Amino acid sequence: xxxxxxxxxxxxxxxxxxxxxxxxxxxxxxxxxxxxxxxxxxxxxxxxxxxxxxxxxxxxxxxxxxxxxxxxxxxxxxxxxxxxxxxxxxxxxxxxxxxxxxxxxxxxxxxxxxxxxxxxxxxxxxxxxxxxxxxxxxxxxxxxxxxxxxxxxxxxxxxxxxxxxxxxxxxxxxxxxxxxxxxxxxxxxxxxxxxxxxxxxxxxxxxxxxxxxxxxxxxx
Amino acid sequence: xxxxxxxxxxxxxxxxxxxxxxxxxxxxxxxxxxxxxxxxxxxxxxxxxxxxxxxxxxxxxxxxxxxxxxxxxxxxxxxxxxxxxxxxxxxxxxxxxxxxxxxxxxxxxxxxxxxxxxxxxxxxxxxxxxxxxxxxxxxxxxxxxxxxxxxxxxxxxxxxxxxxxxxxxxxxxxxxxxxxxxxxxxxxxxxxxxxxxxxxxxxxxxxxxxxxxxxxxxxxxxxxxxxxxxxxxxxxxxxxxxxxxxxxxxxxxxxxxxxxxxxxxxxxxxxxxxxxxxxxxxxxxxxxxxxxxxxxxxxxxxxxxxxxxxxxxxxxxxxxxxxxxxxxxxxxxxxxxxxxxxxxxxxxxxxxxxxxxxxxxxxxxxxxxxxxxxxxxxxxxxxxxxxxx
Numbered sequence: 001x002x003x004x005x006x007x008x009x010x011x012x013x014x015x016x017x018x019x020x021x022x023x024x025x026x027x028x029x030x031x032x033x034x035x036x037x038x039x040x041x042x043x044x045x046x047x048x049x050x051x052x053x054x055x056x057x058x059x060x061x062x063x064x065x066x067x068x069x070x071x072x073x074x075x076x077x078x079x080x081x082x083x084x085x086x087x088x089x090x091x092x093x094x095x096x097x098x099x100x101x102x103x104x105x106x107x108x109x110x111x112x113x114x115x116x117x118x119x120x121x122x123x124x125x126x127x128x129x130x131x132x133x134x135x136x137x138x139x140x141x142x143x144x145x146x147x148x149x150x151x152x153x154x155x156x157x158x159x160x161x162x163x164x165x166x167x168x169x170x171x172x173x174x175x176x177x178x179x180x181x182x183x184x185x186x187x188x189x190x191x192x193x194x195x196x197x198x199x200x201x202x203x204x205x206x207x208x209x210x211x212x213x214x215x216x217x218x219x220x
Numbered sequence: 221x222x223x224x225x226x227x228x229x230x231x232x233x234x235x236x237x238x239x240x241x242x243x244x245x246x247x248x249x250x251x252x253x254x255x256x257x258x259x260x261x262x263x264x265x266x267x268x269x270x271x272x273x274x275x276x277x278x279x280x281x282x283x284x285x286x287x288x289x290x291x292x293x294x295x296x297x298x299x300x301x302x303x304x305x306x307x308x309x310x311x312x313x314x315x316x317x318x319x320x321x322x323x324x325x326x327x328x329x330x331x332x333x334x335x336x337x338x339x340x341x342x343x344x345x346x347x348x349x350x351x352x353x354x355x356x357x358x359x360x361x362x363x364x365x366x367x368x369x370x371x372x373x374x375x376x377x378x379x380x381x382x383x384x385x386x387x388x389x390x391x392x393x394x395x396x397x398x399x400x401x402x403x404x405x406x407x408x409x410x411x412x413x414x415x416x417x418x419x420x421x422x423x424x425x426x427x428x429x430x431x432x433x434x435x436x437x438x439x440x441x442x443x444x445x446x447x448x449x450x451x452x453x454x455x456x457x458x459x460x461x462x463x464x465x466x467x468x469x470x471x472x473x474x475x476x477x478x479x480x481x482x483x484x485x486x487x488x489x490x491x492x493x494x495x496x497x498x499x500x501x502x503x504x505x506x507x508x509x510x511x512x513x514x515x516x517x518x519x520x521x522x523x524x525x526x527x528x529x530x531x532x533x534x535x536x537x538x539x540x541x542x543x544x545x546x547x548x549x550x551x552x553x554x555x556x557x558x559x560x561x562x563x564x565x566x567x568x569x570x571x572x573x574x575x576x577x578x579x580x581x582x583x584x585x586x587x588x589x590x591x592x593x594x595x596x597x598x599x600x601x602x603x604x605x606x607x608x609x
Contacts, residue, residue: 045608054523054604075527082525089607093520097236109229110525154524 002030004162004193005051010060012046020046021216028162033185033194035207043216044197045166051195052085052164053077082110086155090167092147094139100150101126101135108158125153129183145176152183156192163187165196169203177202230537244506248546249553251499252579255492256554259575262488264562280410281450283437283457286466294464295435302456308445313351316343316422316432323418324393325381337380341394341430342414343422351440353409358386359402361421369424371399374415378404395429410438446470496582504590507539511598518598519606528599535595536588543587550583551576
């Protein structure tokens with residue numbers, strides 16, 4: 001399997017005292033579901049932020065899609081996020097004043113994909129996820145499971161290669177958790193890499209691989 | 221292309237939450253409305269007021285006794301003939317200040333039958349009221365009433381005496397001497413202070429127990445002649461000793477108008493400036509509040525691949541749209557308001573077509589600048605922290 005992301009000795013320090021991550025070596029392969037587990041405060045979200053180029057490593061080397069990221073300008077990082085990365089959050093982060101299909105189409109907006117094409121793909125994705133009848137619904141009217149499926153559609157639209165999910169099932173019941181994990185695994189089978197930070201055994205047990213973080217490190 | 225994309229995205233955002241558009245737009249509309257209304261009223265009012273000044277003040281010359289003069293009879297009896305020989309003199313009128321007197325609507329010894337008021341009294345010739353541009357209810361001096369002197373009451377004095385109309389014979393007592401009220405002076409083009417007092421014929425002043433303190437001549441000239449008449453009048457009146465008379469002409473009309481218009485313009489522009497500043501602050505704070513409330517959205521957009529400049533462009537576009545539509549609404553309302561006020565006052569509205577365009581332009585620029593400040597703040601949001609919020 002080819003490699004989409006690689007971390008070598010990555011550390012993240014906040015100020016001089018707080019060490020959020022230290023010496024992380026990690027590879028994410030194409031089409032795999034990788035679970036990152038660990039107690040609260042172990043550095044899972046920080047690791048996801050660095051993987052997602054929302055934060056930068058204080059030390060070490062992070063390579064995404066074969067390109068070292070440490071010296072990239074902010075605009076280049078934004079471009080890589082738009083091209084390669086999708087995000088799924090526990091809180092969904094749907095835009096409440098926009099309807100379902102608008103929210104999904106927004107996921108490809110910064111890839112400069114023409115509007116018509118964005119909406120065509122958004123429609124296709126929502127139909128695949130069983131939300132074809134909820135296109136014009138407003139987010140506050142959606143259930144938790146529906147909201148998270150909309151968020152997943154928004155994350156993968158536009159041919160994203162790496163999906164980063166931060167506690168994606170943290171607000172869902174077990175039935176919706178199962179549905180969301182199935183969806184993520186299906187996209188992994190299509191070649192998208194999925195990294196999930198989670199506490200939930202229902203999730204990490206179904207991952208292809210699990211990495212456990214303790215105090216910002218991966219215990220040997 | 222990115223500019224159009226930002227405008228499109230900002231439009232969708234505003235349409236999705238129209239309260240933002242309406243709130244900030246109303247404030248902008250108010251500011252720009254005041255700006256356009258003030259500008260239009262400024263032009264209209266300046267025109268009206270200057271015209272009014274041109275009619276009366278710019279055609280008036282006052283001739284008074286100079287400080288060096290000691291003669292009590294410094295005005296010759298044929299003053300009118302002498303002055304009318306000068307080219308540009310329409311008419312002239314001697315006015316004698318007869319000092320303050322007590323005017324009563326009740327006969328002496330019967331204060332219970334009326335009111336007594338202390339007021340200033342002026343003496344004039346029969347042509348005096350016309351020369352002063354008086355509008356009178358009743359009749360002029362020209363109709364004597366036997367041996368009893370006649371009087372014209374200023375409208376404010378008449379009101380104090382509770383004499384509101386002239387029905388039949390109306391008598392008053394000046395310093396205890398009877399006089400017949402011929403009319404009530406409703407308005408005056410010159411010497412409007414006479415509305416607070418009364419006017420009698422100078423020839424009657426002795427029989428009314430009144431004595432002149434000072435005399436002066438008001439000369440009415442044709443437009444533009446006031447300055448030259450002021451130079452010639454003392455010599456025309458007293459060729460033997462012109463230094464006895466001193467003529468006062470109004471400032472040059474065009475300079476006076478410019479000064480006056482400039483003062484009005486500055487005052488109204490100051491008001492407009494404050495209104496626009498308020499509008500800018502409201503747009504700025506409204507957009508800043510909106511950015512703060514949408515911190516998570518800003519973080520999400522960064523996660524989806526937005527660059528800092530993309531966020532700045534969206535926020536600036538939102539402010540620009542609000543500024544444009546607020547300005548358009550304000551300019552329209554301001555114009556309608558100014559035209560309505562002008563019409564109500566009987567003025568012909570003078571609309572500068574550039575004023576509404578300038579208003580919309582200023583408003584759009586203010587929207588852009590005010591929201592750019594909030595946009596810069598949005599561009600600096602840490603996406604990871606924003607998504608945790």
